[in-house]
Amino acid sequence: MIFLLMNDADKLHFFNELIESADVSELQRIVAKIVSQPESLIKASLNPHGAKSVRKVIKVLGKTSLISDMNTALCTGNGFYRLMTHPIGSPVIFKCLDVASSEQNKLLYEAAIEYCLELAKHERGCINLKKFITSCRGEGRQQLLDFIAKHSLYLSQDPTGNYVLQHVLSLHDPALTNKICSVLSGHYVRISFLKGGSHVVERCLESSGMEYVLKELLKTDNVHELLQLARDRYGNYVIQAALIATKREGSPTYRSLLWLLQQHLYALQSGYGRNVLKLIASEDPVY
Numbered sequence: 001m002i003f004l005l006m007n008d009a010d011k012l013h014f015f016n017e018l019i020e021s022a023d024v025s026e027l028q029r030i031v032a033k034i035v036s037q038p039e040s041l042i043k044a045s046l047n048p049h050g051a052k053s054v055r056k057v058i059k060v061l062g063k064t065s066l067i068s069d070m071n072t073a074l075c076t077g078n079g080f081y082r083l084m085t086h087p088i089g090s091p092v093i094f095k096c097l098d099v100a101s102s103e104q105n106k107l108l109y110e111a112a113i114e115y116c117l118e119l120a121k122h123e124r125g126c127i128n129l130k131k132f133i134t135s136c137r138g139e140g141r142q143q144l145l146d147f148i149a150k151h152s153l154y155l156s157q158d159p160t161g162n163y164v165l166q167h168v169l170s171l172h173d174p175a176l177t178n179k180i181c182s183v184l185s186g187h188y189v190r191i192s193f194l195k196g197g198s199h200v201v202e203r204c205l206e207s208s209g210m211e212y213v214l215k216e217l218l219k220t221d222n223v224h225e226l227l228q229l230a231r232d233r234y235g236n237y238v239i240q241a242a243l244i245a246t247k248r249e250g251s252p253t254y255r256s257l258l259w260l261l262q263q264h265l266y267a268l269q270s271g272y273g274r275n276v277l278k279l280i281a282s283e284d285p286v287y
Contacts, residue, residue: 002033003040006053015053019060027066031057035069038076045074045083045092055095067100071107080111081118083151084132085125093128094135102138109140117154120161130167145171149179153187162196169203181209188216189225198234202241210245214253217242220262227264231273239276 005015034041034057054070061067074083074092078143083089096105108166112119112132119125133144148155148168155161169177181204184191188204191197204213217226217239229235239261246254261268261280268277 001031003037003044003050006044007050009049012049012052016056018187019056021137022060027064030279031061031066032060032145035073038073038079040173041070041073042076042079042082043140046086046089048088051088051092051119054092058092058095059099062099063101063104065104066220067096068104068107070155071096071105075107075111078115080108081115084115084119084128085122087124090124090128090131094131095136097132101134102140105136106140108128109136109144112136112140112144116144116147117151119160120155120164121158124161125162126160129164133164133167145173145176146179149176149183152180152183153191156184156187156191156200157194159196162200165200166171166203169200169207172207174208177207177209179211180204183205183258185212185216188213189222189229192229192238193232195234201238205238205241205245210249210251211253214242214251214257218253218256223260226260227267228260230268230276231271233272236272236275240279243276243279 005011019027019030041054042060054061054193058067058070062069074080074096077230080093093108096108102109112129115125116129119129133148136144143170148164152165155165169180184200184204188201192201201213201224204210216222217229226239230239242257243254243261245251246257258280261276265277265280267273
């Protein structure tokens with residue numbers, strides 16, 4: 001009966017009045033009925049009218065202990081994933097983040113970690129995961145960020161997952177950035193040949209972890225790969241980013257990288273290598 005009210009556009013106003021006028025004991029009974037049927041609650045959260053009703057309940061519950069019961073029901077089975085990958089369902093999750101405390105949202109944080117990689121690979125899930133990261137607080141947020149850092153290599157190679165990693169790097173947290181750049185060490189050249197991966201490497205070059213990338217690019221036995229990268233469709237942007245970042249920071253590595261490229265200008269005269277050539281053409285030769 002309760003879900004008929006919640007999902008019916010004509011009865012939505014009545015349900016809102018019922019929730020708003022209910023005292024504590026009445027709210028407890030209403031919430032008990034709702035959370036006793038988690039699948040019905042999740043389906044209601046995917047329904048335009050039902051989702052409005054669920055968000056209304058969450059708003060009224062605020063920071064009361066009952067909000068934890070709602071979270072438990074919403075996270076039943078793969079409920080969290082279904083909601084986070086749905087245009088109507090995801091605002092229900094964000095309403096919980098908005099009104100409840102970090103402790104009350106503990107189950108949401110745990111679910112975010114459990115489904116993190118799956119969400120990152122999903123076009124809509126990726127967008128909502130980034131929003132979740134921005135919205136959450138406290139220890140649960142740090143645990144989620146640490147999980148993402150641990151799986152940096154996997155995410156950097158995924159067409160949508162790389163955006164999640166870029167988002168985390170954009171937080172400019174030195175400790176977190178160091179974790180990510182450390183995990184990616186030994187793989188920078190390889191992932192720079194990928195569209196998403198190259199964007200991640202560019203982010204790393206703009207971060208406090210820049211030296212991790214430069215160390216790999218300047219390996220003396222890596223000149224052939226460096227030139228391949230400079231001529232690559234995506235890799236050339238990484239080389240350009242490395243030159244720009246090191247020059248901006250006044251890094252001695254700038255002269256080392258520039259010298260190395262200037263010794264092989266002939267190899268940059270075709271294809272995407274010309275983009276790098278244009279950038280260094282105006283620079284003075286390094287001897």
